[in-house]
Amino acid sequence: MEKDTGKKVKIALMLSLIISLLFFTGCWGKREVEDLAPLLGVGFDLGEKPGTFLITNQYAQPKKEKGGVQINDRTLSVEASSARQAFEKMSKILNQTPFMGSLKVIVIGEDAAKAGGFNDILDFDQRFAEFRRSMYLVLAKGKAQDLLNLKLGSEVLPALYIKDLIEGGDELSAFPTVRLGHYLTILGTKSTAPILPVVESVKPGEGAEYEAKEKGKAEEIRIQGAGVLKEDRLVDFLTDEETKGYMWLENDVVNRSIDTMSLAEDSVKFGGQVLKSKTKYKVEMNSGKAELHYQIKTSIAIDEVLGLTKQLSGPEWIELVKEAEKSFAKVIKKECETSIKKERELGLDYLGIGRHIEQKNPRYWKTIKDQWNAEIADFPVSIEVETIVHHSGMSSSSAINS
Numbered sequence: 001m002e003k004d005t006g007k008k009v010k011i012a013l014m015l016s017l018i019i020s021l022l023f024f025t026g027c028w029g030k031r032e033v034e035d036l037a038p039l040l041g042v043g044f045d046l047g048e049k050p051g052t053f054l055i056t057n058q059y060a061q062p063k064k065e066k067g068g069v070q071i072n073d074r075t076l077s078v079e080a081s082s083a084r085q086a087f088e089k090m091s092k093i094l095n096q097t098p099f100m101g102s103l104k105v106i107v108i109g110e111d112a113a114k115a116g117g118f119n120d121i122l123d124f125d126q127r128f129a130e131f132r133r134s135m136y137l138v139l140a141k142g143k144a145q146d147l148l149n150l151k152l153g154s155e156v157l158p159a160l161y162i163k164d165l166i167e168g169g170d171e172l173s174a175f176p177t178v179r180l181g182h183y184l185t186i187l188g189t190k191s192t193a194p195i196l197p198v199v200e201s202v203k204p205g206e207g208a209e210y211e212a213k214e215k216g217k218a219e220e221i222r223i224q225g226a227g228v229l230k231e232d233r234l235v236d237f238l239t240d241e242e243t244k245g246y247m248w249l250e251n252d253v254v255n256r257s258i259d260t261m262s263l264a265e266d267s268v269k270f271g272g273q274v275l276k277s278k279t280k281y282k283v284e285m286n287s288g289k290a291e292l293h294y295q296i297k298t299s300i301a302i303d304e305v306l307g308l309t310k311q312l313s314g315p316e317w318i319e320l321v322k323e324a325e326k327s328f329a330k331v332i333k334k335e336c337e338t339s340i341k342k343e344r345e346l347g348l349d350y351l352g353i354g355r356h357i358e359q360k361n362p363r364y365w366k367t368i369k370d371q372w373n374a375e376i377a378d379f380p381v382s383i384e385v386e387t388i389v390h391h392s393g394m395s396s397s398s399a400i401n402s
Helices: 004-023 083-091 110-116 119-127 145-147 158-167 180-189 242-249 313-347 353-360 360-378
Strands: 036-046 051-065 068-080 097-099 105-108 137-139 195-202 220-230 233-238 256-259 269-286 290-306 381-391
Touching: 004 233, 036 110, 036 145, 036 158, 051 145, 068 083, 068 269, 083 097, 083 119, 083 269, 105 145, 105 158, 110 137, 119 353, 137 145, 137 158, 137 180, 137 220, 145 158, 145 195, 145 353, 158 220, 220 242, 233 242, 233 313, 242 269, 242 313, 242 353, 256 313, 269 313, 269 381, 290 313, 290 353, 313 360, 313 381
Parallel strands: 036 097, 036 105, 105 137, 137 195, 290 381
Antiparallel strands: 036 051, 051 068, 195 220, 220 233, 256 269, 269 290
16 A cells, blocks of 8 residues: 555655656747847937937847857947837848847947937837946047947947046046936936946047048047036046046045146155045034035055155155155045046036035924025035155165165
């Protein structure tokens, strides 16, 4: 009897396993990589017809070759009134299935940014299931279409090149990194103006000398400066110095090259590398009104001394390092002050000062939030900068006197 019962249990288990296997889908619906057209970059420019955008999509075309997969470029532009309409038009042209989940960067052209209205296009990017909110947003100097169609000397696709520049940005900490999710969060705050890094093409001699393969062609891309938006309309560009000031005040400096060349009164100039930086802020009440105090503390390694013409003794070198600390602090404070000055001129709070007040004193914020843009011009802000040199190099003499 026990043997019959055990036999029946085994048969029941076998039948259960067989039935379960029928419900496994396996890999029947898989798509080979060479059958897909991964989307890497999207550009928005104004279309010729009213109410339309010129939408540029940069796809990668993977092709199997000996030793691996070759990535080719296929960049298409169509005029459409919506992102969905543009993708439909492109899908009719592509001989591969578009895959949206690989999108790395969205480039907003200067004309489209100044005209405004591109948030309606971005709405598709946050709703469509294949897209991710981690994609990067940048502003283009000029047309996004031209930027995505560049043939770079490195032969890297422009969308991937921009992505690599952004992800290596911590080494410079000279421009903000803005993902779609962060941009949408800032829009939701109402009081803070969005800010996006600016991407532009660089010809030989514009910041770097190199040999162009084709004369008259732009061969490189750089990120420098930023654009300030009012909702989704570009109001003005920030200079490199103003953008660097924003990075200090936003506590976004990880590593930074810094020099004192702009300080005309200093006879000896210093160059260094920021090792660590921390920015804190305090909101204090003074006669019933709020004031904001920034405190920046930075450690720096000196890696260059210019204008030193004599051998220094130990005590003299210590005094020189103290002067270097003061000089670096002046540069940092100057960058911050230029950014604050720009904010006052624009009447747009891209530094997020209102957000700081709301966090520290929400009751007071309720009394000023409705007229905050008018308050920005005269709102009291102070900056305190402390720099510490933690490494001053291997020599206390100049190269010509060592």
